Amino acid sequence: MDNKSKQIVGLVDSSRHDTLTGAVKQVLELIHFDFKKDFKKIAIKLNLCNYWTSSSGETTDPRLVEAIIDVFRMNGSPDEIYLVESDATAMRTKHSFKMLGYEKLAKRKNAKLINLCADTLLPIESNTANLLLQQIKIPETLTKADLFISVPKLKLHPLTGLTCALKNQFGCIPIKRKIVFHKSLNKAIALINKLVTPDLVLVDGIISKGKTPKRLNLIMAGYDPVAVDSIAAKIAGLNPKRIKHIVESKNMGVGSTNVECVGDDWVQFANNFPHRGFLYSISRKYLMQLYGLYLRLLTLEGKIFGLQPAVGA
Amino acid sequence: MKRLRIGIAGAGGQGRKHLLNCLRLKNAEAVAVADRSKTRLSRISRLGINTYQDYHEMITKEKPDAVIVALPNHLHEDCSVISSENGCDLLMEKPLARNTEESKRIADHIRRKGVRLMVGMCHRFITSCRKLKEEIDQGTLGRIDFASALYFTGPFTSGKGVPEWVFDPIKMGGGALLDSGCHIIDLFLWYFGDVRSVTGHTESLFDLGYDDYAEVFMRFKNGVNGLAVVSFRSRTPSYRIEVAGEYRRRIALSKKFGILDFGLGRGLRSFVWENISQRVRGRPFIPLGDDIFYRELDYFVRSILNDEDPKPDAEDWLKVSEVIDRVYKK
Numbered sequence: 001m002d003n004k005s006k007q008i009v010g011l012v013d014s015s016r017h018d019t020l021t022g023a024v025k026q027v028l029e030l031i032h033f034d035f036k037k038d039f040k041k042i043a044i045k046l047n048l049c050n051y052w053t054s055s056s057g058e059t060t061d062p063r064l065v066e067a068i069i070d071v072f073r074m075n076g077s078p079d080e081i082y083l084v085e086s087d088a089t090a091m092r093t094k095h096s097f098k099m100l101g102y103e104k105l106a107k108r109k110n111a112k113l114i115n116l117c118a119d120t121l122l123p124i125e126s127n128t129a130n131l132l133l134q135q136i137k138i139p140e141t142l143t144k145a146d147l148f149i150s151v152p153k154l155k156l157h158p159l160t161g162l163t164c165a166l167k168n169q170f171g172c173i174p175i176k177r178k179i180v181f182h183k184s185l186n187k188a189i190a191l192i193n194k195l196v197t198p199d200l201v202l203v204d205g206i207i208s209k210g211k212t213p214k215r216l217n218l219i220m221a222g223y224d225p226v227a228v229d230s231i232a233a234k235i236a237g238l239n240p241k242r243i244k245h246i247v248e249s250k251n252m253g254v255g256s257t258n259v260e261c262v263g264d265d266w267v268q269f270a271n272n273f274p275h276r277g278f279l280y281s282i283s284r285k286y287l288m289q290l291y292g293l294y295l296r297l298l299t300l301e302g303k304i305f306g307l308q309p310a311v312g313a
Numbered sequence: 314m315k316r317l318r319i320g321i322a323g324a325g326g327q328g329r330k331h332l333l334n335c336l337r338l339k340n341a342e343a344v345a346v347a348d349r350s351k352t353r354l355s356r357i358s359r360l361g362i363n364t365y366q367d368y369h370e371m372i373t374k375e376k377p378d379a380v381i382v383a384l385p386n387h388l389h390e391d392c393s394v395i396s397s398e399n400g401c402d403l404l405m406e407k408p409l410a411r412n413t414e415e416s417k418r419i420a421d422h423i424r425r426k427g428v429r430l431m432v433g434m435c436h437r438f439i440t441s442c443r444k445l446k447e448e449i450d451q452g453t454l455g456r457i458d459f460a461s462a463l464y465f466t467g468p469f470t471s472g473k474g475v476p477e478w479v480f481d482p483i484k485m486g487g488g489a490l491l492d493s494g495c496h497i498i499d500l501f502l503w504y505f506g507d508v509r510s511v512t513g514h515t516e517s518l519f520d521l522g523y524d525d526y527a528e529v530f531m532r533f534k535n536g537v538n539g540l541a542v543v544s545f546r547s548r549t550p551s552y553r554i555e556v557a558g559e560y561r562r563r564i565a566l567s568k569k570f571g572i573l574d575f576g577l578g579r580g581l582r583s584f585v586w587e588n589i590s591q592r593v594r595g596r597p598f599i600p601l602g603d604d605i606f607y608r609e610l611d612y613f614v615r616s617i618l619n620d621e622d623p624k625p626d627a628e629d630w631l632k633v634s635e636v637i638d639r640v641y642k643k
């Protein structure tokens with residue numbers, strides 16, 4: 001994109017607007033989004049990790065997606081809008097689209113729901129011997145879209161620390177059992193971001209999940225997922241330099257952590273964020289890993305059925 | 314010691330629990346398991362248990378003394394028929410069937426074939442619920458005016474994978490009221506006897522073709538008013554039963570839905586079970602948590618071996634099913 005200014009991240013308090021459409025419009029104006037460009041095919045990547053509604057702070061709010069579609073329809077004439085997500089280890093999109101209100105939204109807004117796992121998959125043209133990379137294929141919908149918007153939920157994650165723009169791209173890997181990548185999750189996140197970088201990130205921080213879900217009324221926008229994630233990490237009370245997938249992505253050249261914030265101050269959202277306690281934050285990840293190991297190796301159930309602890313995305 | 318030869322139809326979440334408990338019980342022996350998943354079966358066969366992909370074949374070939382039916386709801390009737398024709402007693406996971414008509418057909422068939430059937434209403438084995446029953450029966454709470462129950466859990470609560478049949482309203486037969494509500498209705502009927510009138514309402518936020526939230530208000534013949542609220546929508550499970558008597562008020566909470574079952578406690582309990590208890594005591598015991606499925610199976614096995622009718626049976630289930638049907642019809 002011509003107007004790509006990778007360092008700009010816009011933040012808007014949606015409660016100061018009558019509608020979410022107004023908030024989305026303002027945040028896009030803040031980052032100088034160029035509506036003059038003709039986007040015929042727009043792909044919107046949702047963040048649906050499970051069958052929990054957006055009030056849990058875990059999945060993208062369909063009202064925000066509706067507002068995004070409205071803004072792009074008001075400022076252009078896209079022929080096709082795709083709402084995309086792939087199946088996950090514990091979630092099938094055909095059910096989550098229906099249960100979380102996306103089926104109705106797609107009907108209302110004339111958008112198409114795409115399960116990336118069922119999409120045509122294109123192999124990566126690469127000479128690299130990277131085993132991870134060899135397993136990943138790219139869904140065709142993402143490559144043919146003129147504009148690829150990622151709409152992640154801002155939330156904490158037990159394994160990566162943070163879920164936002166970079167982690168949401170992990171859902172572009174068209175494999176159901178993505179749990180196989182959990183051993184090298186940070187690397188996988190960085191790789192998929194290198195392969196499929198969103199053109200625009202619009203973060204759903206209306207309700208965010210930290211220790212508990214909490215209404216933040218935050219909508220954040222940016223072009224650079226690394227920049228967006230570094231601000232998201234600060235809001236969540238984390239040091240972006242210690243979030244491995246942010247560091248890996250930065251090192252791979254996905255983006256920059258040199259950010260200029262515009263709009264509302266991120267500190268006001270950080271003060272409102274439901275932070276986890278210090279001990280919890282540092283122990284959670286290791287406890288989960290130990291518990292998984294323990295389940296598999298020591299319990300009878302684990303020995304027979306190879307149990308794994310459930311981890312939200 | 315006589316051991317009950319058990320065949321398990323279905324090795325999903327519940328089937329596995331029953332299988333593990335069969336392995337723990339000294340008076341029971343898991344002879345065969347039937348499941349469609351080859352992966353699960355290959356893991357189970359490592360334990361020296363015969364495995365089948367078809368439960369018909371398992372029942373006709375193995376001829377077990379009893380069959381545990383842990384299949385999707387729509388297969389319950391078929392499995393109960395084939396089992397009873399082969400003279401197998403039955404422990405059937407709830408719900409017994411998808412509606413009252415189907416339940417009646419199963420009950421008739423069981424009666425004709427003269428086999429025993431227990432419905433897996435596991436909440437009767439929760440320690441606090443059993444204590445509550447004792448107190449109600451002994452009259453230590455005084456005259457009871459009101460009882461309420463809140464039970465928020467379901468297939469979508471844990472965040473683990475959900476089997477495909479759960480999304481099919483025909484295979485499920487009902488939603489939160491049938492799947493979770495049956496436990497509460499059964500407990501209330503067990504506590505307070507027959508109902509005089511039933512009202513209620515159901516909602517569907519998830520749009521799956523069945524209810525994901527339900528409220529049932531029951532008036533019992535003994536004058537107790539009971540309110541049950543069940544939901545599939547909750548992200549965190551809740552369980553609370555409150556009985557308000559003239560003299561005392563009692564609250565029953567299940568540890569099954571607390572940290573002991575979802576966190577480290579579950580693992581710890583298994584650890585103690587597998588690694589210490591068996592060796593030191595020579596028999597399993599329940600040091601932490603509230604393993605209702607172990608107790609349920611233990612009760613079923615003892616009842617069958619002692620030639621007694623285990624409860625709740627098909628007749629008890631029919632009463633529960635009638636209450637559910639009355640709410641659905643409204």
